Amino acid sequence: MNGLTPHLSGDWMQDEKDFQRRIQQIGDLVQELDTIADPEVRTRAKTLVQLILDLHAAGLERALEVIAGNNEFGQRVIDDLGRDSLVSSLLVLYGLHPLDVDVRVARTIEKLIPQVRKGGAELEVESAQNGFVRLRVKVTAHGCGSPTKTLKTLIEDAIYEAAPDISGLQIEGLDAPTSSGFVPLGQLNSMSVSSATPPAVADGDSPSELRLAV
DSSP: OTTOOOOOOTTSSOSHHHHHHHHHHHHHHHHHGGGOSOHHHHHHHHHHHHHHHHHHHHHHHHHHHHHHTTHHHHHHHHHHHHHSHHHHHHHHHTTOOSSOHHHHHHHHHHHHHHHHHHTTEEEEEEEEETTEEEEEEEEOSOSSOOOHHHHHHHHHHHHHHHOTTOSEEEEESOOSOOOOSOOOHHHHHHHTEEEOOOOOGGGTOOOOOEEEOO
16 A cells, blocks of 8 residues: 555554544644645545545444444443543544443542542542533542642543543642643544534444544
8 A cells, every 4th residue: 555554563552641642643734734735635635534534433333333233242342442541532533432421531530539539639520511521629638648740640641541532621629730641532623623423333323423624
């Protein structure tokens, strides 16, 4: 294929942060397409990217349908895929994750509460609507007294790993500025790609599409 081949090495993306860095790179490159002076070349470049996205989305959805066809075993496999941080982010990107964003956020916060408490603070949910999550952290006199920055990083990393598609995350009660290395997938979508409401995988509908503004 003209020297272009998929990189299938197992160490290509080691962790969620690496995945997010690559998402950022993709977003930057997609944005640069708008700087192409020739309108025909610009349109062809965007169409190429869109065709690749559509192909991947259709292939992923078909794979999930085949897996889901194996009754309870297939559902367990899908659940396992949804719990894998890298695969989970990929499913979110294509609107195919088996759990919606609210469920993923709620489950993550439930796991975070005892960890934050051990760090000398209490974690509360102020609101979680329309993909925007507002949390409040109250520092207590108990626990091992983790630094503010450490607590903030712990919360941000956990939330973005489980739900990279949130539109925003605000943590009140901690003075350290937000400095997570993650780039929400919603940010990529808002830059150059728009995501349709994902259909249920079992419905057999066409995959949700990421659309480039050509």
